Amino acid sequence: MISLVQVxxxxxxxxxxxxxxxxxxxxxxxxxxLAPAAALVWMGSHLQRVLDGDPVVERVExxxxxxxxxxLRVDAFAALMVLIVAGIGVGVFVYGRSYFAGGEPSEVGRTxxxxxxxxxxxxxxxxxxxxxxxxxxxxxxxxFSFLLVGNQFRKASARVAAQQAILITGAGGLCLLLGLVVxxxxxxxxxxxxxxxxxxxxxxxxxxLVLIALGAFTKSAQYPFHAWLPGAMVAPTPVSAYLHSxxxxxxxxxxxxxxxxxxxxxxxxxxxLIVIVGSWSMLAAGARAMREHDLKLILAY
Numbered sequence: 001m002i003s004l005v006q007v008x009x010x011x012x013x014x015x016x017x018x019x020x021x022x023x024x025x026x027x028x029x030x031x032x033x034l035a036p037a038a039a040l041v042w043m044g045s046h047l048q049r050v051l052d053g054d055p056v057v058e059r060v061e062x063x064x065x066x067x068x069x070x071x072l073r074v075d076a077f078a079a080l081m082v083l084i085v086a087g088i089g090v091g092v093f094v095y096g097r098s099y100f101a102g103g104e105p106s107e108v109g110r111t112x113x114x115x116x117x118x119x120x121x122x123x124x125x126x127x128x129x130x131x132x133x134x135x136x137x138x139x140x141x142x143x144f145s146f147l148l149v150g151n152q153f154r155k156a157s158a159r160v161a162a163q164q165a166i167l168i169t170g171a172g173g174l175c176l177l178l179g180l181v182v183x184x185x186x187x188x189x190x191x192x193x194x195x196x197x198x199x200x201x202x203x204x205x206x207x208x209l210v211l212i213a214l215g216a217f218t219k220s221a222q223y224p225f226h227a228w229l230p231g232a233m234v235a236p237t238p239v240s241a242y243l244h245s246x247x248x249x250x251x252x253x254x255x256x257x258x259x260x261x262x263x264x265x266x267x268x269x270x271x272x273l274i275v276i277v278g279s280w281s282m283l284a285a286g287a288r289a290m291r292e293h294d295l296k297l298i299l300a301y
Contacts (some may be wrong), residue, residue: 001045002038002042003058004056004074004127005060005074007038008124010034010120011039011120014031014032014113014116015035015113015114015116016113018031018057018110018112018114023109024108025103025105028191029097029108030093030094032116033093033094035087035116037086037090039089040087043074043083051079055074057073057129070130072127072128073128073192076292078126082127086119087248088242088246089242089247092238092242092246096111096112100236111151113282115239118247118248119247121122122247122251131184131190131191131192132180132184134192135176135232137228139173141248142170142173143165143166146165148243152235152241157234161232162232165228165231165232168218168225171218172218172219175211175215176215176216177213178208178211179215180208180212182204182205182208182217183212185204186198186200186208192258205263206267208254209270213256213274214260216255218248218252219248219251220250220253222277222278223277229244229249233299234243236283242248256274
């Protein structure tokens with residue numbers, strides 16, 4: 001039975017391989033589908049154990065002398081996110097085969113490779129049990145999103161949309177990093193499960209939670225950080241469906257959902273911030289969607 005680390009390495013290997021396979025064409029999408037399919041099979045084989053309350057935990061030593069390690073943990077919530085990332089991923093790859101039929105082989109192969117790498121980064125976000133590993137994967141999703149949106153680099157609209165997306169999400173990512181470092185220092189550990197098991201308190205934690213919320217707002221395109229998402233719909237439909245509907249914008253939702261059960265009651269101001277920004281985004285974006293005629297923009301809002 002393969003491990004979760006091997007599933008992540010499969011995404012890395014397949015993604016890089018497809019980027020180098022310049023003449024693959026639409027075949028690259030079927031090959032790329034193997035990575036999320038492997039994640040789906042892996043999750044299926046461990047699902048009952050996780051649902052029984054026994055999380056899957058893996059640890060890979062990175063720099064033992066500094067105490068750095070890659071900690072992975074899959075509980076019931078992470079399992080749900082894995083099923084979303086991998087399940088929709090397989091569907092998008094299969095759909096992309098017909099969507100990109102007749103496309104320029106090198107561009108299609110590059111798209112497939114970047115999609116696999118993005119899928120691996122998104123998978124790492126939801127299974128990371130070290131907040132610094134989570135942050136690294138979080139930023140990789142932004143980088144691969146930038147490359148996928150700007151893949152059709154001959155189009156000015158694609159270049160502008162890619163730059164706007166990475167500037168907004170990148171700025172939010174810096175806020176997230178600072179928030180996670182402050183939270184980890186206050187808790188005395190950077191292990192996510194450890195922080196949630198014994199949550200710290202105090203003013204630095206409140207500041208950290210606000211910074212983490214800002215990172216989530218930018219990633220999930222909440223008002224007033226929403227402009228990048230409609231612009232990113234210039235990307236091909238499979239890219240938009242996977243990145244900007246099914247997975248990347250869910251990263252912010254995932255992050256808030258991880259911290260809310262522990263910190264929302266202890267920090268009511270933070271909960272109020274989440275509710276106000278989320279409610280305003282829902283109402284304002286819904287009203288804006290009523291004015292649109294393009295289906296992708298309607299879905300974006």
